[in-house]
Amino acid sequence: MAGKPVLHYLDARGRAESIRWLLAAAGVEFEEKFITSKEDLQKMRNDGVLMFQQLPLVEIDGMKLVQTRAILNYIANKYNLYGKDMKERALIDMYTEGIADLNIMVLHYPFLPPVEQETNLAQIKDKTKNRYFSAFEKVLKSHGQDYLVGNKLSKADIHLVELIYNVEEIDPSATANFPLLQALKTRISNLPTVKKFLQPGSQRKPSPDEKARQEIIKILH
Missing domain, CATH: 1.20.1050.10 (Glutathione S-transferase Yfyf (Class Pi); Chain A, domain 2)
Structure with missing residues (x-):
């Protein structure tokens, strides 16, 4: 059986938050690996796992997917959230x-x-x-x-x-x-899955305060 999807991103909303929402709404348990420094991000780039040198990255079904829309479309297709035709x-x-x-x-x-x-x-x-x-x-x-x-x-x-x-x-x-x-x-x-995601302690991220904003800027720029 395939393991849980793994989302690689900062401990912040950004481009990854819509991915968290979609996985949670679909009832999919997922893991997160947080990028906490510029060195973390550079290591991923050096290791060649970021096709276009940028986050987010989702490991799912044996693939390493980048580009937010591609990730969201794959999840929507996989979990029947993308229409019938x-x-x-x-x-x-x-x-x-x-x-x-x-x-x-x-x-x-x-x-x-x-x-x-x-x-x-x-x-x-x-x-x-x-x-x-x-x-x-x-x-x-x-x-x-x-x-x-x-x-x-x-x-x-x-x-x-x-x-x-x-x-x-x-x-x-x-x-x-x-x-x-x-x-x-x-x-x-x-919806039970979304209700759970909206509860305190879930993987939903808060709006960044000043300290968080500075940390995000430091890592990405």
Whole structure:
């Protein structure tokens, strides 16, 4: 029997957090090997395990996978979270790309100099309300189903709920005018696997404080 997947990344959110969410939602137990110094990262590069010299890396099914989207797609395919046909997968990919666009902005926000945070937060709020959350609210309203695609849980739902949690940390009122997104968040959060992941002590990572931000910057730059 294959062993548990192993995620190599920092002890932080970054590009790996969506991988943690997806594995957890699928009910997959996984191990983490944390990169704690620049030397750790350089050793992995020297050993040739990072194809493009960057993290995250996931060891799964005898493979060493890099590139976040490739990892997420493999996990979604393996655990039946990627739709039933090409049309559904195209929608899931389209929604996921939009989610990632906003999530990158949100994840970068804590690393901005304080002088830039106010302007950036205003941009995040504007795009959340007028571009992204409004679009997903419209999708859910258009078909009246419980999930974004095919009335079945997919990686798009999981990524969207992760995004909602991330946005609400910096803007608690983000979903105030989006009742269907609120309902989706509640629905996904109550799934036993996700509920467990949201509990204290899980492998979910907190938003970085100043000390953590400096450590991450030190390792990656």
